[in-house]
Structures are given as structure tokens and as C-alpha cells.
Amino acid sequence: MQVSRREFIAGAASLLPAQPVAARSKLAAICTIYFRMSHSQHIVDRFLDGYGWNGTHHHPPMDLVALYVDQIGKDDLSRERAARHPEMKMYPSIAEALTLGGSKLAVDGVVLVGEHGHYERNEKGQTKYPRYEFFEQIVKVFRDSGRSVPVFNDKHLSWNWDWAKEMYDTSRSMGFAFMAGSSLPVTWRTPSVEMPAGAKIREALSVCYGGVDSYDFHGLETIQCMVERRHGGESGVKWVQAYRGEDFWKACQDGVWSRDLMDAALCRSHTLKPARPSFNDIFPTVYNMRRLVKDPVAYHYQHADGVACTMLLMDGLVRDFNFAARIDGRAEPFSTQMYLPMPDGRTTLANFFSPLVNNMEQMFLTGKPTYPVERTLLTTGLTAAGVESLYRNQTRVATPHLGIHYQPATESTYWRT
């Protein structure tokens, strides 16, 4: 019997005492603020304290060793976390966090959480979270060190499209793995269904809640993680048109988006506000909806291949994220809810951050994103274009800059185990 060199080494190694295969990766987290129920708390805590995953309490096989927090408020928890987890040190600057106080990049991955905190709003209502500014400081360390490591950016890339595009381009030119986005694409679904790969989608929409420049992004990611799987893959978006208030209802009436898809999405909700007193679960008429939804917002947009999508913010009617699409060859709409166990009284743990952190872990372990950052580049641009359309009195905004082409991940990446 001939033994290959590889088998010989493997066999010989098994006779030796257990050796650490490789040093555990070290991570730095760069955050705006760290209080109870902030995104930083949800994300960084999962690296520090572990989380329920695949039927056990999973501790990520890597160490979050450096933390930068931009704003330390009265309700700050970062110092408590640092005290309880002495392996994690807090640093006064992003550069120091990434170099662990030295002169060269000293971590193997960076988690950027630029959500929550006190930052200015611009005239369009966008909160100027400093994700781009933080990213710039991160890549400066990469450049100065002659080495780059994977970066995860929570939520959209930047409120400013040009900056978002620059972040993306930088990651490409420097050749580091870059992932971003919302929990919505990776959380549970009820039902637990995936858009068939290559589906011929005619139209898609989401019915969600929350406000502009906030949950609109989540509603857009809800749609995009599904429609990117369509025949031909993603081809970009040509234009965006927002509707708000009375114009929303008129657009609804005019069939700008399909009423049957809107109804299908609403039928996936677990939080449909009862339209009549004494009934706990009753389907609303448009008249009921008008009464319940004080500030409805729609971002209606068309992809380059003709697929029409609409993100509907119907705050006051639902408190969850629901998706529906019209697919060729199916008589009924395809629909599901992207289920968030939301700690607003319904739960105590925002466990939808668990699959998000788990996807980050996989990128940090393999050096490869589990889903394309182009998804979030596109939804970043859609969010900005939706806000812009609202700012320009609900005029249609052409989006030649959103000619973003990409193919989806081959494997499903939503939570189902």
C-alpha cells in the first residue's frame, strides 16, 4: 500500500499531543455607542458572551479583543463589558483599537457598528452616522500596515451614496472581504421558505413598519435578498419614486403596486393592528388602513430588467417585516415573514442578531463573505434615493448610479437550523 505524503503527515500528526491548529482570530469592534438594546450591544455581546445557535450556547471561535466606542453616555455598558471580559480592551481611537495600541494592524477582522448615538440629521432627515468616517480610519490603518483584514459593516454603508460607493470601491481595490447589511435577510422566516433560484419574478414588495432613513433600509433588504435570486441575477435599479401621505393612498388606489401582493404580505403578519374594537385579528379595508397608518411611505422602484418592487412602511398597521412576490408559473403570490423576535415587549433578546453574527464569524474564519456586499450597496443607494425622492416632493429619481450587477450566494443564508 502506498501512503501519500499528505496521509503520512496526517497519520504522524495524530500520534502527537494535540496542538493548536491555528491561533484564534482577533477582532476589533468600532462602535458609535454601547447601551442596552443598541446594535453594538446586540452584536458585540454575542462575541463576548456567546449566543444560542444550532441547539447549544455557541461561543464564537475567535476573540473580540479591542473596542472603540465613539460616545460614552450615561447608560453606557461598554465599560461593564470590558471589566467583565478583560480579554477585550477599550481604546480611545480607531487606529489604536486596530493596532491594539501598537503601530501596525494587529487584528484579523473588524466589526463596524455605526447605529444609534447622537449624530446630526441633515435637511433630508438622514442621520449622519459616521460609518464612512470610521471606515476611512480603518482603511488608513490597513494602508499604513500594508495589510487588510475582513470588515463587517452593520446596516447600510453610508447615508451618503458617494461615500458608500467609495467604501465599496476601496474594499475592492484593497482586496479585503467586505460584508454589510441588515438582520432581515438572515433571520427566521415564517414560513421557512426561500425564493427559488432563477425564479421569474414579475413584482415584489414588502410591508413593514418604522420610519424613513431607519427601517426603510430593513424593508429594502427584505425585498432585495429575495429578488436578487431571480432569473439573471441582479441587474440594478433604474429609478425610484417615493409616495407619502395622501399620495401613498392614491398610488395604492391607482395600482402602482399590486393590491393582491400587499394583501398577501399582510396575511403573513403576526402583528396586524385590529381595525375594529373587540376583534383580535381582522383583515383591514383600505379605509381602516387610512385610519391606522398616520404616515404611510412607499418606495416604488424599477430594476433594469423590468421587475417592479415596492417597499411599504405602514407604521401603525403592522410591527413586522413581510414579503410577497408575483412569480411566473405560480397562481398564488409567494410570501413569507422575515421574523424578528423583537425585544419591544414581545421578547427579551434580539436574537435576529444571532444569524447576523454567525455570518460575520464565517467571513472572519474563511476570509469570504457569505453573501455579496453588492446587495447592501444597492439597498444603501435605494434608501438614499427614496429619501431624495421624498425630499424632492415625491418626484421620480433616476438612478443610473445603481446599475449594480451581481449574482446571489448559491447557498441560502437565512436562519433555519
Next chain:
Amino acid sequence: MPKRIAVITTVYRYLSHAQHEADRILVGYPYQGRWHRPDMKIASLYVDQKPEKDLSVLRAVEFGFQLYPTIAETLRCGGDKLAVDGVMIIGEHGDYPRNEKGQILYPRYEWFKQCVDVFEKDGRAVPVFNDKNLSYSFEKAKWMVDASRRLDFPVLAGSSLPVTWRLPDIELALDCEIEEALMVGEGESDAMDYHALEALQCMVERRKGGETGVKSVQLVEDEAVWKAGDAGRWSKELLTAALSRSDTPQGLTVKDGRTQDLVHNGELARLAKNPWAYFIEYTDGLKATLLMLNGVVTDFNFAARVKGMGVQSTQFLLTPEPNVTYSACLIGKVEEMFTTGKAPYPVERTLIVSGILESCLTSRIQGHKPLETPHLDVHYRAPRESQHCRT
């Protein structure tokens, strides 16, 4: 012609079981991504108690059905013959006394018996849905199932937990070999422990050989719960798995949002308020445990070690009030029975769980002693198809 349904209930007020279950026949319910309007109508209603904020009269006026003062009249819609195509007995909520075991004495058996009397007198029987457990008494529950066999009408019963969404959406393979099972629940006895036991049962009934009955049960409390865990009577690995599915850990999570490994961080015993462990030993040797952990979590989670499959675990998702969409999952099954004349899953599940709960509570008042349960000689096979909400 829409099916005519008689509803027999304890109380019809906002968020009572009668309201959210019977209303779904009146106004429809979410089903497979559409608002489904069943081809059924409420023909008649019997309400035992009408407290303040009773809705029964309002509903009768709006939807055009009659309230009757007796169950027989309700089933006959005021005539002299059975005049409905199905009966829903919703004996949950309302003001009823408790027995020495703490069981609420809902008159489900008594009402079912009155339905059976009508069926016998009128020479025709129709399908019956009984919400939750059949009766607080196994003997009475057994009579109900036997009567349905004798008169050959289908009965569907039980909780919403077996049919609600699961996170993750798993089903144990039919005829799998379950080595040990554990369920975590919370809430008051004998309402919420019933739900937890039925969630447990709908999983373990799928094991090799099917359900063959329960040999013995025991209920222990407080310190004895933890001692039993230390002694290996219930598995900490399975509890870890079950709690890993929870979205509602209490204590430090509520205080500052952190995740917790509750089995290993020392918080479990500190958080639990009067924990109860329900030990069930099945005739075929399977051991299952329900831990009611008030103060620890507020959701319902299951774990089992399955030969060749490792530990399988899931959360039975109780969707929030007021929609409680899990009850739409249940009404979908009720409608299926009324439409097809066949119960989609066996009433024996509810029969055995009714008996397990009664015997566990008996063990408790008899000094937490183990009880042989030869009467729980209930045999049945699980449905081949999954019955929980997954489409």
C-alpha cells in the same frame, strides 16, 4: 352550502379562546399567505357565563345567529333535531372552581356528554372540536373518546402548540429512536403546563413503535428539580439546547440586554420561581421531562436526543397578542376536520396528555411521590404528515 357550526363556550369576551377561535369563522383568518374565509358559519351559540364586556350578543346580532339557553337547543338550533354540521366546545376562561390539585373544573366533559346525548337521541352525530385538554379527569376524557368511537364521529382536541410555527421549522422523522426528551415551559398550572405537555407529546409520539402509553409519572418542585438534574434525571445538555432556542431569558438579559448561557452561568436556580419538573416514563422506556421554569423564560422550547441525529431542538412560537395567529393554525385544522370528516391528528394525543397532567398533579399533592399509571395505556400512531404551520 356553508357548514353550520354550533359553538359551546364558557365565556365570549375579548381574547378569550372563544373569541379568537370562533371569530375566525366569522371574519376569516390568515392561512397560507391569504385571508381565508371559511365555507362555514356559526349557526348557534351557547355561552355559559356572560361577564361584563361579553361579546356574544354583539356577535349574534352582527353575524345573524342565535344564542340558546341550553346545549341541546344550541345543537338543534331551537328545533327538535340536530341542526348543525359540527360542534366547537371551547371550555377555556371564565370563572370556574378548582379542585385540590389546582385543576380548573371546566365543564368540557359535561358539555361533550350533552352533545353525545343529542347525537344519540337524534340518530346522527357530527364532528366535534374540543379546545385544549378533554377534561381535568382522565376517566372523563376516556369516556369522551370512547363515546366518539361508539357513535363513530371524529373528534379533534388540544392545544395550538402542536400546530404553531416552529423555530427552526423541524419535525422529528417518523419512527426515529428518541433517547430522551425535555420540554421547557412557563406559566400557571393547569393551563400552561397542559400546553407544554402537548407540545412535548406531539414530538415524542413520532418515535419508533408509536405511542404505547405511560408507565409512571412524578412531579417534583423547587430544590428537588435541581437535585434531579444533578443526578442526571433530566439532561442539562437538553436543557441547554432547549434554552438556546428561547428569545425570552429573564434576569441579566432584561437588566442589560446580554445573552446568557443559563444552564452554566449560575443564574438558573436564582431566577426560577417555584420550578416544577414533570417526569414521564413511557411504557417503551422513553423518559421525558417537562420543566416549568417561571422566572427563567417566557416561551416554550423542546429538545430531544435522537439516535443518529444528535440533539434536535426548537421553539414552539407563540405569536404575540392580540393576533395570536397560532390560533389560526389551530382553526385551520378544525376546519379541515369539518370539511373532510376526518381529524387531521389523533385525539388520543390529547387523551394521553390529559391523563399525564392529571397524574402529575396527583403526584404533587401526594407528597411528590412517583405514581404508576397503568390506566394511561393509550396506543396510537402519529400522523405521517407534519401538522404544524409551515406553508
